[in-house]
Amino acid sequence: MAASQMLSARDRDFFLRIGKIVFANPFSEIRAQQVREVAGDFMRPGMADAEALMTVINRRLQALDAQGTFALSDLTAEDAHCAKPVFLFDVYHRHLAGLDALIERQASQRETRVDATLADRLLGELVRRGFSDEEAARYFALFHQLRRAYYFIEAGLVGESPSMKSLRRALWNNVFTHDMQLFDTHLWKRMEDFSTLLLGETGTGKGQAAAAIGRSGHIPYLWQQRRFAANFADSFIAINLSQFPETLIESELFGHRKGAFTGAIEHHDGVLARSSAHGTLLLDEIGEVSIPIQIKLLQVLQERSFTPIGSHQTQRFAGRVIAATNRPVHQLIARGEFRHDFYYRLCSDAITLPTLRQRLAEAPDELARLVGLLVTRMLGVADATVGGRVLDALAGCLPADYPWPGNVRELEQAVRRILLTGRYDAAIEASAGASSDALLQAIDDGRLGASALLAGYCQLLYKRLGTYEEVARRTGLDRRTARKYIHQQADTAGPA
Numbered sequence: 276m277a278a279s280q281m282l283s284a285r286d287r288d289f290f291l292r293i294g295k296i297v298f299a300n301p302f303s304e305i306r307a308q309q310v311r312e313v314a315g316d317f318m319r320p321g322m323a324d325a326e327a328l329m330t331v332i333n334r335r336l337q338a339l340d341a342q343g344t345f346a347l348s349d350l351t352a353e354d355a356h357c358a359k360p361v362f363l364f365d366v367y368h369r370h371l372a373g374l375d376a377l378i379e380r381q382a383s384q385r386e387t388r389v390d391a392t393l394a395d396r397l398l399g400e401l402v403r404r405g406f407s408d409e410e411a412a413r414y415f416a417l418f419h420q421l422r423r424a425y426y427f428i429e430a431g432l433v434g435e436s437p438s439m440k441s442l443r444r445a446l447w448n449n450v451f452t453h454d455m456q457l458f459d460t461h462l463w464k465r466m467e468d469f470s471t472l473l474l475g476e477t478g479t480g481k482g483q484a485a486a487a488i489g490r491s492g493h494i495p496y497l498w499q500q501r502r503f504a505a506n507f508a509d510s511f512i513a514i515n516l517s518q519f520p521e522t523l524i525e526s527e528l529f530g531h532r533k534g535a536f537t538g539a540i541e542h543h544d545g546v547l548a549r550s551s552a553h554g555t556l557l558l559d560e561i562g563e564v565s566i567p568i569q570i571k572l573l574q575v576l577q578e579r580s581f582t583p584i585g586s587h588q589t590q591r592f593a594g595r596v597i598a599a600t601n602r603p604v605h606q607l608i609a610r611g612e613f614r615h616d617f618y619y620r621l622c623s624d625a626i627t628l629p630t631l632r633q634r635l636a637e638a639p640d641e642l643a644r645l646v647g648l649l650v651t652r653m654l655g656v657a658d659a660t661v662g663g664r665v666l667d668a669l670a671g672c673l674p675a676d677y678p679w680p681g682n683v684r685e686l687e688q689a690v691r692r693i694l695l696t697g698r699y700d701a702a703i704e705a706s707a708g709a710s711s712d713a714l715l716q717a718i719d720d721g722r723l724g725a726s727a728l729l730a731g732y733c734q735l736l737y738k739r740l741g742t743y744e745e746v747a748r749r750t751g752l753d754r755r756t757a758r759k760y761i762h763q764q765a766d767t768a769g770p771a
């Protein structure tokens with residue numbers, strides 16, 4: 276093509292339509308609809324949308340490439356703008372298998388290096404389309420990020436109920452924003468200030484969602500060294516704040532210097548220091564931390580700096596923060612246990628994970644899908660017969676409207692228990708139900724004191740949830756108090 280040639284109106288229209296698809300959320304219905312409009316004639320049963328789209332794009336590019344590789348430099352600035360996403364999509368899709376193999380190797384071997392065949396070919400193709408070396412390297416890093424995000428969101432959060440689909444869309448937007456063009460031009464290197472709050476009951480997959488976001492951050496590709504600036508598998512760190520007594524939380528977060536307090540016999544790096552510049556830190560069970568720790572964390576989020584205990588040197592924290600809790604944050608705020616300012620600084624985005632009962636109410640076949648996935652995880656291979664047996668056992672042991680208070684984690688336990696014993700201990704669930712009736716009756720009769728009421732409730736939850744920690748989280752009590760009430764209930768004549 277001659278320099279600064281203009282695209283035909285037909286080509287320009289085609290490129291603009293493809294551009295919209297390229298920048299759309301791949302988990303959105305709008306994108307699926309746009310693909311059908313452009314590539315519907317090429318779609319076959321079982322064919323992925325992208326494959327049909329690639330067929331259409333290939334035909335158009337082959338025609339344009341007939342007189343030599345058609346590049347950005349051949350076009351006016353306006354037409355180059357239209358063509359750019361199509362070139363990117365084309366190169367990205369032709370290297371999907373190479374990107375997947377690279378991601379798998381990086382996950383298992385924790386390396387940052389990229390093999391020459393993939394890097395040189397992919398970058399070479401972009402350069403031939405008119406991208407500079409630096410731009411090509413940046414787009415290689417973006418392709419790598421897109422593929423990771425797609426994989427971790429799709430594979431990590433299974434489910435076809437509407438609420439799961441909308442969760443996957445929300446997670447994608449959390450990584451790339453809802454405007455991918457803005458992400459591409461400005462925000463790709465500025466996401467660390469966008470913190471996220473993940474809400475939802477215990478076992479709904481908040482940890483899983485955080486890991487999907489955390490492993491999908493942007494990591495620059497250093498093309499002259501043919502490696503990434505960091506390994507994505509190392510760039511996600513999680514700390515469960517409910518595991519540590521108050522005295523240790525500070526040290527686990529901020530670190531300490533040798534001699535800072537009795538027992539500080541070595542220097543210790545906290546999670547903030549260990550988190551990489553391109554990384555994400557999950558502060559799990561954020562609803563458990565005290566006000567003084569909230570103030571210190573707020574400072575980290577606002578000023579991006581922290582000081583280890585016993586040190587005078589401030590250190591910089593450059594990562595992104597995700598916080599998660601299964602506690603009702605607004606109630607904690609109302610009770611003065613969670614600071615407003617900290618809450619607002621944490622939630623550039625707040626995502627609520629759906630409960631398993633909501634998912635099953637929307638799409639009853641979600642249970643079979645999840646059981647299939649869990650059986651595959653546990654056996655190492657898919658086995659429809661075993662999956663069927665587990666589903667039969669669940670149907671035999673539980674009422675159809677069983678509320679799954681422990682969500683997917685409880686379902687995981689149920690599948691394990693059925694694999695071990697052939698049944699999911701309906702006795703436990705039934706006794707929880709019986710207790711619940713008895714407790715309600717006792718409340719109705721007005722014969723419970725405050726302490727017996729709390730004890731009855733804790734015991735009921737304990738039967739359902741199985742651990743003191745879970746009961747403590749649900750009730751907002753600390754673990755020792757929850758334990759005390761659970762045992763008190765057993766000794767007190769009451770609604771057992």
Ligand SMILES: Nc1ncnc2c1ncn2[C@@H]1O[C@H](COP(=O)(O)OP(=O)(O)OP(=O)(O)O)[C@@H](O)[C@H]1O
Pocket residue numbers: 431432433434475476477478479480481482483484600601648683684687
């Ligand atoms: N949609 C899902 N698809 C596949 N597995 C899931 C899904 N949701 C949750 N899980 C699995 O359920 C278990 C519990 O998930 P996770 O630990 O992420 O829950 P959580 O919401 O963080 O719980 P908690 O609040 O108690 O920490 C994990 O083993 C996770 O792999």
